[in-house]
Amino acid sequence: MSGFALRWLFAFILLAATYNPTQWNYTSWVMENGSENLSIAVLCGLLLIVGYIIYMRATMRSIGVFGMALVLGLVGALLWVAYDLGWLNFENQTANTWIGLIAMSIVLGIGLSWSHVRRRLSGQADMDDVDE
Template identity: 40%
Template sequence: MAVTAFHWTNFLIRLVVAFVLVFATYNPSGHSWVHWFIESTNKLDPLIILSAVILFIGWAIYLRATARSLGLFGSLLVVALFGSLIWAMIFYGWLSLDNPSVLGYVALALLSLLLAVGISWSHIRRRITGQIDVDDVETDI
């Protein structure tokens, strides 16, 4: 039987996994898969390829779930919300364009948040509205 309860801890777990996925793929610190691949002399190192496949699987899961739950319009709304949030942070001086790595960290954190909301949206929507999303319906014919 499926677990129907969805709590903040469930969302936080999805958010932490999204952060690991996004920041393991790329981050401004120089310690990421992209940097590892670029700096590697052997681009066909089995560990580089294995980690790329693992990251690709993670991205496929998160992007597919986000696309199915939020859709294009919902994803654009979230991106617009986050874009206006970054704009407000810059406008009011909370975020400076002088240090691009800080802006990069904020953008990557917001991307992680988008993925976490996307993979959790069906649960959140059910809690807010009481409506259930059904992707696959099996019928006994």
């Protein structure tokens, strides 16, 4: 599996583990059982937050807010074309939720992968501000 596909897959798992239209997600579980298993709910919540911090920090550093909006706009335009061609139907709320999860995971996957793409295209590596 390629590097981008793996980064996208982990972004999708992170988002879907937090919320999805099935009963198998953190949000539904905490709403139903969180008070009975508070320590587990807090631990799982903190693990999810760590995942979001990793993805959001890398995405903000590599493509920023403008880049995130641009990638989301491109995904939205692709969905619009698919709708106009009759490939998609937005009447099913469950399918819409999954489409939204996929769209957001694409943004996070590209954000985490962008530094690798830029390095391959330009031959220059992105560096944090480091004093040598």
